[in-house]
Amino acid sequence: MIRWTHRELHTKAPFGIARWTHSRYPRSFVTFEQGGVVGRGEAAPNAYYGETGETARVVGPLLEGALSDPWDWQGLQANLTARMPQGHPSVKCALEMAALEWCAASVNLPVWRLLGLSALPIPESSYTVSLAELPDMRRQARDAWAGGHTILKVKLGTTQDQQIVEALREEVPQAKLRVDANAAWSRPQARRMLGVLEALGVELLEQPLAADDLEGHAALRALARLPIVADESLHHVSDVPRLAAAFDGINLKTAKLGGPLQALAALRTARALGLGIMVGCMIESSLGIAGAAQLSGLADWADLDGALLLADDPFEGLAWQAGQLARPVGIGWGVNPQ
Ligand SMILES: [Mg+2]
Numbered sequence: 001m002i003r004w005t006h007r008e009l010h011t012k013a014p015f016g017i018a019r020w021t022h023s024r025y026p027r028s029f030v031t032f033e034q035g036g037v038v039g040r041g042e043a044a045p046n047a048y049y050g051e052t053g054e055t056a057r058v059v060g061p062l063l064e065g066a067l068s069d070p071w072d073w074q075g076l077q078a079n080l081t082a083r084m085p086q087g088h089p090s091v092k093c094a095l096e097m098a099a100l101e102w103c104a105a106s107v108n109l110p111v112w113r114l115l116g117l118s119a120l121p122i123p124e125s126s127y128t129v130s131l132a133e134l135p136d137m138r139r140q141a142r143d144a145w146a147g148g149h150t151i152l153k154v155k156l157g158t159t160q161d162q163q164i165v166e167a168l169r170e171e172v173p174q175a176k177l178r179v180d181a182n183a184a185w186s187r188p189q190a191r192r193m194l195g196v197l198e199a200l201g202v203e204l205l206e207q208p209l210a211a212d213d214l215e216g217h218a219a220l221r222a223l224a225r226l227p228i229v230a231d232e233s234l235h236h237v238s239d240v241p242r243l244a245a246a247f248d249g250i251n252l253k254t255a256k257l258g259g260p261l262q263a264l265a266a267l268r269t270a271r272a273l274g275l276g277i278m279v280g281c282m283i284e285s286s287l288g289i290a291g292a293a294q295l296s297g298l299a300d301w302a303d304l305d306g307a308l309l310l311a312d313d314p315f316e317g318l319a320w321q322a323g324q325l326a327r328p329v330g331i332g333w334g335v336n337p338q
Contacts, residue, residue: 208220
Protein backbone atom coordinates (compact mmCIF):
# COMPACT_ATOMS: atom_id res chain seq x y z
CA MET A 1 0.00 0.00 0.00
CA ILE A 2 1.26 3.45 -0.91
CA ARG A 3 0.19 6.65 0.80
CA TRP A 4 1.18 10.25 0.10
CA THR A 5 1.01 13.17 2.48
CA HIS A 6 1.78 16.73 1.55
CA ARG A 7 2.85 19.56 3.76
CA GLU A 8 4.48 22.91 3.55
CA LEU A 9 7.79 23.27 5.41
CA HIS A 10 9.06 26.67 6.52
CA THR A 11 12.57 27.99 6.86
CA LYS A 12 13.50 29.82 10.06
CA ALA A 13 14.34 32.87 7.93
CA PRO A 14 13.71 33.70 4.26
CA PHE A 15 16.22 31.72 2.18
CA GLY A 16 17.62 33.57 -0.83
CA ILE A 17 19.70 32.53 -3.84
CA ALA A 18 20.36 34.30 -7.14
CA ARG A 19 17.04 33.16 -8.66
CA TRP A 20 14.61 33.62 -5.75
CA THR A 21 13.92 34.04 -2.04
CA HIS A 22 11.38 31.77 -0.33
CA SER A 23 10.26 30.79 3.16
CA ARG A 24 7.67 28.16 2.23
CA TYR A 25 8.53 24.80 0.68
CA PRO A 26 5.81 22.34 -0.36
CA ARG A 27 7.01 18.78 0.21
CA SER A 28 5.44 15.38 -0.46
CA PHE A 29 6.09 12.32 1.67
CA VAL A 30 5.44 8.76 0.59
CA THR A 31 4.96 5.65 2.71
CA PHE A 32 5.14 2.20 1.14
CA GLU A 33 3.90 -0.67 3.28
CA GLN A 34 4.10 -4.36 2.49
CA GLY A 35 3.99 -7.32 4.89
CA GLY A 36 4.01 -5.00 7.89
CA VAL A 37 7.30 -3.37 6.81
CA VAL A 38 7.39 0.30 5.92
CA GLY A 39 9.64 2.38 3.64
CA ARG A 40 9.50 6.16 3.39
CA GLY A 41 10.64 8.83 0.99
CA GLU A 42 10.47 12.57 0.44
CA ALA A 43 9.91 14.61 -2.70
CA ALA A 44 11.51 18.06 -2.55
CA PRO A 45 10.34 19.59 -5.85
CA ASN A 46 12.37 22.46 -7.24
CA ALA A 47 11.10 24.78 -9.96
CA TYR A 48 14.54 24.91 -11.58
CA TYR A 49 14.21 21.21 -12.37
CA GLY A 50 10.66 21.67 -13.65
CA GLU A 51 8.72 20.67 -10.55
CA THR A 52 6.37 22.37 -8.11
CA GLY A 53 4.42 21.24 -5.06
CA GLU A 54 1.44 20.87 -7.38
CA THR A 55 3.21 18.68 -9.96
CA ALA A 56 4.54 16.47 -7.16
CA ARG A 57 1.01 16.00 -5.78
CA VAL A 58 -0.33 15.03 -9.19
CA VAL A 59 2.61 12.93 -10.39
CA GLY A 60 3.12 10.93 -7.16
CA PRO A 61 0.01 8.78 -7.62
CA LEU A 62 0.72 8.46 -11.37
CA LEU A 63 4.17 7.01 -10.69
CA GLU A 64 3.54 4.96 -7.57
CA GLY A 65 2.56 1.86 -9.54
CA ALA A 66 6.22 1.64 -10.62
CA LEU A 67 7.01 0.41 -7.11
CA SER A 68 5.62 -3.09 -6.78
CA ASP A 69 8.60 -5.28 -5.85
CA PRO A 70 10.77 -3.20 -3.48
CA TRP A 71 13.78 -5.49 -4.02
CA ASP A 72 13.81 -4.89 -7.77
CA TRP A 73 15.59 -1.52 -7.93
CA GLN A 74 16.40 -1.80 -11.61
CA GLY A 75 12.80 -2.69 -12.34
CA LEU A 76 11.67 0.36 -10.37
CA GLN A 77 13.91 2.61 -12.50
CA ALA A 78 12.71 0.99 -15.70
CA ASN A 79 9.06 1.35 -14.63
CA LEU A 80 9.51 4.99 -13.64
CA THR A 81 11.20 5.76 -16.94
CA ALA A 82 8.52 3.91 -18.89
CA ARG A 83 5.80 5.94 -17.17
CA MET A 84 7.61 9.29 -17.35
CA PRO A 85 10.82 9.27 -19.40
CA GLN A 86 11.65 12.87 -18.48
CA GLY A 87 11.42 14.98 -15.40
CA HIS A 88 9.83 14.73 -11.96
CA PRO A 89 13.09 13.63 -10.32
CA SER A 90 11.98 14.45 -6.77
CA VAL A 91 8.92 12.19 -7.01
CA LYS A 92 11.09 9.43 -8.48
CA CYS A 93 13.50 10.04 -5.61
CA ALA A 94 10.73 9.63 -3.03
CA LEU A 95 9.73 6.26 -4.50
CA GLU A 96 13.32 5.03 -4.73
CA MET A 97 13.85 6.09 -1.12
CA ALA A 98 10.75 4.17 -0.06
CA ALA A 99 11.95 0.99 -1.80
CA LEU A 100 15.41 1.25 -0.23
CA GLU A 101 14.12 1.84 3.27
CA TRP A 102 11.62 -1.00 2.96
CA CYS A 103 14.44 -3.39 2.03
CA ALA A 104 16.73 -2.09 4.79
CA ALA A 105 13.97 -2.28 7.38
CA SER A 106 13.07 -5.82 6.36
CA VAL A 107 16.63 -6.95 7.21
CA ASN A 108 17.13 -4.53 10.16
CA LEU A 109 19.94 -2.51 8.62
CA PRO A 110 20.66 1.14 7.95
CA VAL A 111 20.37 1.82 4.22
CA TRP A 112 24.11 2.44 3.82
CA ARG A 113 24.77 -1.08 5.16
CA LEU A 114 22.20 -2.49 2.74
CA LEU A 115 24.12 -0.76 -0.07
CA GLY A 116 27.39 -2.32 1.06
CA LEU A 117 29.02 1.02 1.84
CA SER A 118 31.80 1.37 4.42
CA ALA A 119 31.28 3.30 7.64
CA LEU A 120 33.31 6.29 6.47
CA PRO A 121 32.89 9.53 8.39
CA ILE A 122 30.84 12.23 6.69
CA PRO A 123 32.91 15.35 5.90
CA GLU A 124 31.84 18.41 7.86
CA SER A 125 28.88 20.03 6.15
CA SER A 126 28.88 23.61 5.00
CA TYR A 127 26.20 25.91 6.39
CA THR A 128 24.54 28.28 3.96
CA VAL A 129 24.72 32.05 4.15
CA SER A 130 21.73 32.89 2.00
CA LEU A 131 21.56 35.90 -0.28
CA ALA A 132 20.17 38.96 1.51
CA GLU A 133 21.13 42.54 2.33
CA LEU A 134 24.77 42.74 3.36
CA PRO A 135 24.21 43.39 7.11
CA ASP A 136 21.90 40.37 7.19
CA MET A 137 24.52 38.19 5.45
CA ARG A 138 27.14 39.37 7.95
CA ARG A 139 24.81 38.43 10.79
CA GLN A 140 24.10 35.00 9.26
CA ALA A 141 27.84 34.32 8.98
CA ARG A 142 28.54 35.52 12.53
CA ASP A 143 25.69 33.42 13.97
CA ALA A 144 26.75 30.31 12.05
CA TRP A 145 30.36 30.66 13.21
CA ALA A 146 29.20 31.27 16.81
CA GLY A 147 27.07 28.12 16.49
CA GLY A 148 30.16 26.05 15.65
CA HIS A 149 29.89 25.92 11.86
CA THR A 150 33.39 26.30 10.44
CA ILE A 151 32.50 25.90 6.73
CA LEU A 152 30.15 28.46 5.19
CA LYS A 153 28.62 28.31 1.72
CA VAL A 154 27.94 31.83 0.55
CA LYS A 155 25.19 32.39 -2.01
CA LEU A 156 26.11 35.02 -4.59
CA GLY A 157 24.84 36.28 -7.94
CA THR A 158 24.44 40.05 -7.51
CA THR A 159 26.32 43.13 -8.64
CA GLN A 160 27.72 43.42 -5.07
CA ASP A 161 29.35 40.01 -4.94
CA GLN A 162 32.90 41.24 -4.36
CA GLN A 163 31.76 43.41 -1.43
CA ILE A 164 29.80 40.52 0.03
CA VAL A 165 32.71 38.07 0.04
CA GLU A 166 35.12 40.70 1.35
CA ALA A 167 32.69 41.57 4.15
CA LEU A 168 32.17 37.94 5.12
CA ARG A 169 35.90 37.23 5.01
CA GLU A 170 36.30 40.07 7.49
CA GLU A 171 33.33 38.96 9.61
CA VAL A 172 34.49 35.34 10.04
CA PRO A 173 38.21 35.39 9.22
CA GLN A 174 38.83 31.79 10.24
CA ALA A 175 35.85 30.18 8.54
CA LYS A 176 36.32 28.10 5.41
CA LEU A 177 34.31 29.84 2.69
CA ARG A 178 32.72 28.23 -0.34
CA VAL A 179 30.85 30.26 -2.93
CA ASP A 180 27.77 29.28 -4.95
CA ALA A 181 26.80 31.70 -7.72
CA ASN A 182 23.82 29.57 -8.79
CA ALA A 183 24.55 30.05 -12.50
CA ALA A 184 24.13 33.82 -12.25
CA TRP A 185 27.46 35.18 -13.52
CA SER A 186 28.48 36.24 -17.00
CA ARG A 187 31.82 34.98 -18.29
CA PRO A 188 33.62 38.33 -17.67
CA GLN A 189 32.08 38.61 -14.19
CA ALA A 190 33.19 35.07 -13.39
CA ARG A 191 36.76 35.78 -14.52
CA ARG A 192 36.89 38.89 -12.37
CA MET A 193 35.36 37.16 -9.35
CA LEU A 194 37.73 34.22 -9.67
CA GLY A 195 40.65 36.53 -8.83
CA VAL A 196 38.72 37.98 -5.88
CA LEU A 197 37.79 34.57 -4.49
CA GLU A 198 41.31 33.20 -4.84
CA ALA A 199 42.81 36.26 -3.15
CA LEU A 200 40.38 35.78 -0.23
CA GLY A 201 41.22 32.09 0.12
CA VAL A 202 37.79 30.78 -0.89
CA GLU A 203 37.90 26.99 -0.99
CA LEU A 204 35.68 26.22 -3.97
CA LEU A 205 33.30 27.78 -6.45
CA GLU A 206 29.99 26.22 -7.37
CA GLN A 207 28.19 26.80 -10.67
CA PRO A 208 29.44 30.25 -11.66
CA LEU A 209 27.94 30.27 -15.18
CA ALA A 210 24.74 29.24 -16.94
CA ALA A 211 23.95 25.53 -16.74
CA ASP A 212 24.48 24.92 -20.48
CA ASP A 213 27.70 26.98 -20.74
CA LEU A 214 30.13 24.08 -20.49
CA GLU A 215 32.59 25.84 -22.78
CA GLY A 216 32.63 28.87 -20.48
CA HIS A 217 33.14 26.66 -17.44
CA ALA A 218 35.98 24.80 -19.14
CA ALA A 219 37.71 28.11 -19.99
CA LEU A 220 37.25 29.38 -16.44
CA ARG A 221 38.56 26.15 -14.99
CA ALA A 222 41.71 26.49 -17.09
CA LEU A 223 42.40 29.77 -15.25
CA ALA A 224 41.34 28.62 -11.79
CA ARG A 225 43.38 27.39 -8.86
CA LEU A 226 40.29 26.56 -6.79
CA PRO A 227 37.97 23.69 -7.76
CA ILE A 228 34.87 24.54 -9.79
CA VAL A 229 31.87 22.34 -9.01
CA ALA A 230 28.79 21.73 -11.18
CA ASP A 231 25.32 21.87 -9.67
CA GLU A 232 22.70 23.29 -12.06
CA SER A 233 24.61 21.72 -15.00
CA LEU A 234 23.92 18.27 -13.56
CA HIS A 235 20.39 16.94 -13.94
CA HIS A 236 20.91 13.27 -14.64
CA VAL A 237 23.50 10.52 -14.30
CA SER A 238 24.03 10.65 -18.07
CA ASP A 239 25.26 14.28 -17.79
CA VAL A 240 28.32 13.29 -15.75
CA PRO A 241 30.78 12.30 -18.55
CA ARG A 242 30.44 15.59 -20.43
CA LEU A 243 30.78 17.60 -17.20
CA ALA A 244 34.19 16.04 -16.57
CA ALA A 245 35.67 18.23 -19.30
CA ALA A 246 34.34 21.45 -17.76
CA PHE A 247 34.38 21.01 -13.97
CA ASP A 248 36.53 19.67 -11.16
CA GLY A 249 33.61 18.24 -9.21
CA ILE A 250 29.85 17.72 -9.12
CA ASN A 251 27.17 18.41 -6.53
CA LEU A 252 24.93 15.36 -6.11
CA LYS A 253 21.42 15.91 -4.81
CA THR A 254 19.08 12.96 -4.55
CA ALA A 255 16.01 15.12 -5.29
CA LYS A 256 17.33 16.33 -8.66
CA LEU A 257 18.95 13.05 -9.74
CA GLY A 258 15.96 10.84 -8.96
CA GLY A 259 17.02 9.13 -5.76
CA PRO A 260 19.93 7.80 -3.71
CA LEU A 261 20.74 5.00 -6.17
CA GLN A 262 20.86 7.46 -9.06
CA ALA A 263 23.12 9.70 -6.99
CA LEU A 264 25.33 6.70 -6.21
CA ALA A 265 25.55 5.84 -9.91
CA ALA A 266 26.52 9.45 -10.67
CA LEU A 267 29.05 9.36 -7.85
CA ARG A 268 30.75 6.23 -9.17
CA THR A 269 30.79 7.53 -12.72
CA ALA A 270 32.24 10.83 -11.49
CA ARG A 271 34.95 9.07 -9.48
CA ALA A 272 35.95 7.03 -12.51
CA LEU A 273 36.37 10.29 -14.40
CA GLY A 274 38.48 11.85 -11.65
CA LEU A 275 35.85 14.34 -10.45
CA GLY A 276 35.50 15.53 -6.86
CA ILE A 277 32.21 14.82 -5.12
CA MET A 278 29.92 17.09 -3.16
CA VAL A 279 26.81 15.57 -1.62
CA GLY A 280 24.27 18.36 -1.39
CA CYS A 281 20.57 18.82 -0.77
CA MET A 282 17.51 20.97 -1.32
CA ILE A 283 15.65 22.59 1.54
CA GLU A 284 14.22 19.31 2.77
CA SER A 285 13.33 17.55 5.98
CA SER A 286 15.63 15.27 7.93
CA LEU A 287 14.11 12.37 5.99
CA GLY A 288 15.43 13.69 2.68
CA ILE A 289 18.74 14.65 4.27
CA ALA A 290 19.04 11.13 5.70
CA GLY A 291 18.76 9.80 2.15
CA ALA A 292 21.76 11.87 1.07
CA ALA A 293 23.65 11.26 4.31
CA GLN A 294 23.87 7.53 3.57
CA LEU A 295 26.20 8.31 0.65
CA SER A 296 28.06 11.17 2.22
CA GLY A 297 30.94 9.14 3.57
CA LEU A 298 32.00 8.81 -0.08
CA ALA A 299 32.07 12.58 -0.63
CA ASP A 300 34.88 15.12 -0.55
CA TRP A 301 32.52 17.91 0.45
CA ALA A 302 29.16 17.75 2.24
CA ASP A 303 26.42 20.35 1.99
CA LEU A 304 23.59 18.85 3.98
CA ASP A 305 22.21 21.77 5.96
CA GLY A 306 18.72 21.77 4.35
CA ALA A 307 16.89 20.50 7.43
CA LEU A 308 18.96 22.67 9.79
CA LEU A 309 17.41 25.72 8.10
CA LEU A 310 13.84 24.57 8.82
CA ALA A 311 11.64 25.87 11.61
CA ASP A 312 9.32 22.84 11.39
CA ASP A 313 11.32 19.74 10.42
CA PRO A 314 8.78 16.90 10.73
CA PHE A 315 11.53 14.30 11.39
CA GLU A 316 14.24 13.81 13.98
CA GLY A 317 17.05 11.35 14.54
CA LEU A 318 20.03 12.80 12.67
CA ALA A 319 22.92 13.42 15.07
CA TRP A 320 24.44 16.84 14.34
CA GLN A 321 27.19 18.57 16.22
CA ALA A 322 27.23 21.98 14.58
CA GLY A 323 28.17 21.08 10.97
CA GLN A 324 29.28 17.55 11.69
CA LEU A 325 26.68 14.90 10.95
CA ALA A 326 27.33 11.47 12.43
CA ARG A 327 26.90 8.44 10.21
CA PRO A 328 23.24 7.35 10.58
CA VAL A 329 23.02 4.25 12.78
CA GLY A 330 19.27 3.66 12.90
CA ILE A 331 17.42 1.13 10.76
CA GLY A 332 16.43 2.34 7.31
CA TRP A 333 16.92 6.10 7.10
CA GLY A 334 17.39 6.36 10.85
CA VAL A 335 14.84 9.14 11.34
CA ASN A 336 11.41 9.21 12.97
CA PRO A 337 8.48 11.61 12.99
CA GLN A 338 8.93 14.35 15.59
MG1 LIG B 1 24.27 24.93 -5.70
